[in-house]
Every structure is written in structure tokens, then in C-alpha cells.
Amino acid sequence: MVRDVAFGQYFPGNSLMHRLDPRTKLIGFVALIAVIFCTFNYPALAIVVGVTAFLLLSSGIPFKFYLKSLKVILIVVLITSLLNLFYGSGEPIWQWWILKLTWNGIHRAIFVTVRIVCLILLSSCLTFTTSPTELTDAIERLMKPLNKIHFPVHEIAMMMSLALRFVPTLLEETDKIMQAQKARGADLDSGNFIRRAKALVPILIPLFVSAFRRAYDIATAMECRCYRGGTGRTRMKTLRMSGRDAACFVALALIICGVVLCDIFLKAAI
Amino acid sequence: MSTVLELKNLSFVYGAGTPFEKKAVDDVSLSIEQGELIGIIGHTGSGKSTLVQMLNGLIKPAQGQVLLDGRDIWEQPKKIRDIRFRVGMVFQYPEYQLFEETVYKDIAFGAANKGLTGDELDQAVRRAADFTGLRPELLEKSPFDLSGGEKRRAAIAGVIAMDPEVLILDEPTAGLDPMGRELLLSQIINYHKEKGNTVLLVSHSMEDIARVADRVLVMNRSRLFMLDRTREVFAHGDELEKIGLRVPQVTKIMQALRAQGIDLPDSVLTVDEAFDTLSSLLKREGKIW
Structure with missing residues (x-):
């Protein structure tokens, strides 16, 4: 069923990661991604791996959910690491046809694999521990300065939260429409590519129709409650930084320093 | 009379193997005779929708069998589509499944999937439209231009056009105005009388069920609570009220x-x-x- 697709799923909880301010998590996440791609030797890589492991452990989410999120990108990781493995520069240590194995290639493959895996694990960690609402709140707050150049921050954030809110609803709806068309003998799982694409029409049209209907309904409902955009609007839950968040930023600074120092003073492995 | 549908120890579990596991239908056995009009009632979440979805193979039972004319419908899983033409299912709010350019094409969708073509198809569509009281001039309109009640009837006609031996209707009158309800209900009675087919009607309206059903099937907490002649079932007013229903x-x-x-x-x-x-x-x- 469509519902089985795990998509940035949020697991409610009360772990250290859950209690952090979403802004801290978002900034930290972006900074860590940058750091991941600035690792050029093994000590630096070890720091990143260590930090990722620590964050996963402190999220209190069972490890099997992280493994599930990795399963999706398994093929990407395999292809990129294989390509890197055989396209390194330097002395070949083994050669067959156009495939050339070098130490440089081996290092590259290890770095690429570890980087992508860390990247996915960290982003899963963020979405597992942060509800979509918190996330859009954080984005809205962080992008607030853009208001000065007349960028409609609040409106964009509102659109994002509305879109996220309706993902499960639309999935459920898709499921219902699929059942109804199957009951009328629609054949969704056989035939060649073109036939299958055509078989989607009876599902997509009702789905679009109902999505538009919902959009109109929501717009009317919002207008009925006198919604008129972001100016002067207060929030029910104000985001508040605490000592925990400060500690996080200090840790983040230390991690960045550590990686940069490794890069400066140690020889690059790739 | 012969038995058309027979359920043997039918069970279904949602989300098996996850923390959200929920038994939706629990060990239901019963048999339905050819030509009966059965009313199905039950509290919200009692398992009646899941039960009827198993009857035409939209969902596969976790345990037990559904026998259609004495044969297990899952005998050949590849041919489950044929079962869906024989057991027609009209979902709740079926008007949201309309998608074709014209009402005619939409009604023809199921019948064409079944393999009807040409005159046969045309006849099936027109007869179905007639059963549901859709005026012929509506057939060339876009389904999205119809009124709510007309859309509902067009969607029901789409299932009737497949000429199923058993017709299942899940809350066909929900959300219609009193006139629309009355009309649709009498059309269902008419269809049942003229065709002599087996009809299963899921409804929350006890008045509707009392008026049309030969027998009533009561579901409660995923289990079969009662299956008896309508008069007998509604004689047990106290018991029905205990499980959140009424007479x-x-x-x-x-x-x-x-x-x-x-x-x-x-x-x-x-x-x-x-x-x-x-x-x-x-x-x-x-x-x-």
C-alpha cells in the first residue's frame, strides 16, 4: 500500500535531540553537512563519524529505522563508490581492461561512502526527531531577515506547512481512489510501461480534483478566520533557546575547529 | 435458493507485525443466499467496511476463506480481477472516483475493463444509467458538471454496468438530501427486484435498512454480532443499543x-x-x- 512509504517520518519522543530548539537542529544540520564535505583525511573523517554516531544514539530512535532510511540510497552509494574506486589517479595496483585500481581510488571510495551515509543518517535524525511544524517554524524564524527585501517568508512557510500537513491525507486519498478503481476492474500492475502510465489516469485525475477542492476549502476556512498573512501575527508556541542549545553551538564550533585543524595540519588522504 | 457467498472463519489484521496492529475482522463465518438483500450495520470502526472489501478481493484475508459459488476467490490470485466484475463494490462517497470526459465514458469504464465492446457495452451503459435514473442527456456531460446526487448515481451506475452477480453498496445515501436518499433507495430496491441479484447494503440509517433488507448483519468490535431476519434483529432493541446502534x-x-x-x-x-x-x-x- 502507498501508506507504507516512509517519508521523513517523525517519531514523537523526549530525547536530547527532541528537546533541542528546531533552529539549533537546522543550523547544526546544515553546518555538519558542510563539515562532512570538508573532511580530507582520516582523523577528520573519524570526528564526523563520531559526531554522527553520538547524535544517532542521543535521538533515542531504534537503529532499524535508520537502516531503513539507508536502504533507499543503497544503489546510489554503490554506484558512486564503484566509480570512485576505479577512477582514482596515481599508480595502479591492479588493472584489468579499463578498470584501474589505485590507492587513491580506494581512499576516494571510502570517503564518498562514509560521507553519503553520514549525510543520510543526519538528515534522518533531523526529520525523525523534529515534527514538520517545528521545522517550518524554524525555517520561518531563520529566514525572517529576508522580510527586509520583501521576500514573503511567512507565506512561504505557511505554504510549506500546509503542503506537509496534507501529505498523509493525500496518500490516504490515493489509496481510497485506487481501491475504488480496482473495484471497477482497473488493472494497475500489468502491461508495459505505456499501459501502466495510462492506467494511472483514472487515479491521478480524481486525486487532482480532490486536491484542488481541498485547497479551495482550506483557503475559505482560513479567510473565515480572518487570516491575512504574517504581519502582526503572534504564535501559540514561541521558539525559545535554552542552555542546551548554547552548549550545542559550542560543541558545533569545536567540531568545525577540529576538522579544519585536521585539514590544515595533517596530510590529505585524497 | 442457493448460497452465493460463503465466508469461513474470515479474519483480517491491519498493520500486522507493527506496534499499530489492529484486528479489523475477527473470525466471521456466514453465508448469503442468491437474491437476498442484506443490510449491514455496525458502529464506526466495527469492521463492516473491511469485511465487505474482502468479499471482492480488494484486500486479502489474513485467515479464512471467501467462497463465491462454492469456490475460493483467492484460488487463482492472478485472476482476482474477474472476481471484482462478479462482486461489484460501490465505495463510500463514490463520486470522487469519476475521472472521464463524459458521464457515458465513466460509466463504461468498468464494463469495458470487463471486456464488453460495441453494442453490448452501449446497452450495459444505458441500462445502468436507466437503473440509477440518470437522464440520457446527462450522459454526454462532463461528470464534474453534475450535481452531487447525480454524480453519486453516475458512480453507482459505473458499477452496475459491469452487471455483477453481487452488488455491495457502502453507505450509498450518506450526505444526500432527503429527496435524493429516497430516490436512490427506491432505485436500489427496483434494481434488486428487476435483476433478482444479491445486494449488500452497508448503512448507518436504521430506517433505510428496516425498509429494504431481508436480513440484517450486525458487526460489533470486529466480530459478527447477529445475522437474522430484519424483524428478529430489530426486536432486540436493547442489545443493539448496548453496542451503540439503535432501532x-x-x-x-x-x-x-x-x-x-x-x-x-x-x-x-x-x-x-x-x-x-x-x-x-x-x-x-x-x-x-
């Missing part, structure tokens, strides 16, 4: 009068019937002539 209002009034010691039958199903019973009682006692 038709007129039945309740008559039962209250009976409790006062007035000599009345314990299950009166419709207002007309109540009127007849009461007036013959009054005549007998010489209060009216």
Missing part, C-alpha cells in the same frame, strides 16, 4: 407502547406498517370504525 424510531415507539401493556407485535419496521397495526388494533377495540 428505527417507529420500531422504538411501538416497543414502548408494547411495554405499556398494549397488545402489539414486538418488531414493527416502517411507519406504514405501524399505521396498519395501530388502526386494526383500534378497530378491534371498537375505538374507530
